[in-house]
Amino acid sequence: MNSSLKSLAALIALSLAVAPASAQPANSSDGVEQARLNYEGRILGNQVTLRSGPGENYYPVIRLDTGATVIINGIKFDWLRIVPPEGTHSLIAKEFVTVTGNSGRISGTVVNVRSGSTLNSQYSTIHGKLQRGDAVDILGEVELDGKTWLKIKPPPGTTLFVKKDFVEPVRALGPAVIPVTPLTTPPATPRDPVAGPAVTPPSDGAAGGGVVGNPADLNRDTGTGIPGTELANQPRTSTPATPREPSSIELARASAQQQAEVAYDQAETTWRAAMDKPLEDQPLPEILARFEALAVNEDLPVTLRQQSASTASFIRSRNQTREDVLKLRQSQAEMQARLQPLQAQNRQLADQFRQADMNRFTAIGQLQTSTLANLHRLVDPATGRTLVYLRSTGGATVGQFVGVKGPLSRDENLNIQLVTPESIFPIDPGSFGRGTTAEIFPPSLRGQLPTTQPAR
Numbered sequence: 177m178n179s180s181l182k183s184l185a186a187l188i189a190l191s192l193a194v195a196p197a198s199a200q201p202a203n204s205s206d207g208v209e210q211a212r213l214n215y216e217g218r219i220l221g222n223q224v225t226l227r228s229g230p231g232e233n234y235y236p237v238i239r240l241d242t243g244a245t246v247i248i249n250g251i252k253f254d255w256l257r258i259v260p261p262e263g264t265h266s267l268i269a270k271e272f273v274t275v276t277g278n279s280g281r282i283s284g285t286v287v288n289v290r291s292g293s294t295l296n297s298q299y300s301t302i303h304g305k306l307q308r309g310d311a312v313d314i315l316g317e318v319e320l321d322g323k324t325w326l327k328i329k330p331p332p333g334t335t336l337f338v339k340k341d342f343v344e345p346v347r348a349l350g351p352a353v354i355p356v357t358p359l360t361t362p363p364a365t366p367r368d369p370v371a372g373p374a375v376t377p378p379s380d381g382a383a384g385g386g387v388v389g390n391p392a393d394l395n396r397d398t399g400t401g402i403p404g405t406e407l408a409n410q411p412r413t414s415t416p417a418t419p420r421e422p423s424s425i426e427l428a429r430a431s432a433q434q435q436a437e438v439a440y441d442q443a444e445t446t447w448r449a450a451m452d453k454p455l456e457d458q459p460l461p462e463i464l465a466r467f468e469a470l471a472v473n474e475d476l477p478v479t480l481r482q483q484s485a486s487t488a489s490f491i492r493s494r495n496q497t498r499e500d501v502l503k504l505r506q507s508q509a510e511m512q513a514r515l516q517p518l519q520a521q522n523r524q525l526a527d528q529f530r531q532a533d534m535n536r537f538t539a540i541g542q543l544q545t546s547t548l549a550n551l552h553r554l555v556d557p558a559t560g561r562t563l564v565y566l567r568s569t570g571g572a573t574v575g576q577f578v579g580v581k582g583p584l585s586r587d588e589n590l591n592i593q594l595v596t597p598e599s600i601f602p603i604d605p606g607s608f609g610r611g612t613t614a615e616i617f618p619p620s621l622r623g624q625l626p627t628t629q630p631a632r
Contacts, residue, residue, distance in 0.1 A: 214349035217256070219244040223438050224342040226264070228291035228301035230255035232477045235298040236437060237291055237336055238264050246338065247349065255337045260330035265315050267292040267299050268306070270324040275314065280326065282310045289334060292327055295441060296483065299325065304334040341430055429475070436475035440484065443467055447487065456502060460495040464488060537579035538595050539564045539616035540603060543572050548590065554580065557605070558620035564593045570600035579603045579614065 222241045227234040230252040240261070250257035260266070272284035289304035297320055306312070313329040443466040450458040470476055470484035541554030541563045552566045557577065564584075572578050582598040603612060609624040
């Protein structure tokens, strides 16, 4: 691997140095040495991280495994600038694109193109710009921070970065494509002292969006205050990069960083899967412990540590809610267990009341016809003596022994007691006094009353 690193650095250094000064591209304002030729490189190691900028504080974009190939067109310190490989995407504000199916055209004057990530929702790095009328290939759509972004195929000139320790050279390709615009978004942590002062990224879609940084600084550098107008007659020279073998400490640190980022991805995957489950089934304590450990893991980039701390805070609050819900449900279950005996007793009493109510009648007797118009009567079956008159039979058959429920009144004109039936049930005369009671009953059944009941 060490010889491969030497070869790669030497190839790029040679590309920077062999061309005449007038033909060499200038170093871009992000401090990246621009190679004159493209080179194909092969990834060494699994889960190698590609980042949005040349430093560990830039967010990860995608991870590649051993054998994957990349196209290299520049170098900055230990970072190689590469053409975005298959599987990556850029982001652009939807409001500045006229969409037609899976393609679109830029409607803004100068629109920022941002580096999208397949590993997280970060999108702050601007790695290119497009002009009005430029075409884009649309891969999808995503909502980030309340704004709609289009996922597009990375346009020509956009770049990503990979640590040179994990790439070996394969072969030289054709002339390098110089990026359309320099990298303008600084990392989340304090600026790199070698790369110069931090710059303020232009707003998406703004006219003249290519102008960045302090105009006074630009005046000092170019004499014009307009980017890209360096004095053309001044020769440009480049010092070839000196190949350096990575030390065992550097390799161990790079490996630890890869492991830490893999652990972060696994925690994120577990967290997203847990969110699809009911609250009580989410393994929140386990996930919380993983993010708390990641938040203090020095092998993890600062941006991912900050994201881990934010996620841990959210999970901690959610876990407290989960524990409160589980305690409430446990309390409800205990209360329900205490109520079960009382509920069973209430059901038993209700059944008894219903049974007693079913066998409690206004009057009982044998149903017979009456000489009075539209009336029937209940009689004592032993004597035929009328007990009470009924306004209807309720479907009962004349001659049946029945129990009648309904209001009892007295008709003063006819001088009779009268029941307006609400219900009439055939009953067994032998049940009287043994569960069946009535306000009016045949005298012949008096002997069936319990001895404790006073004689009527």
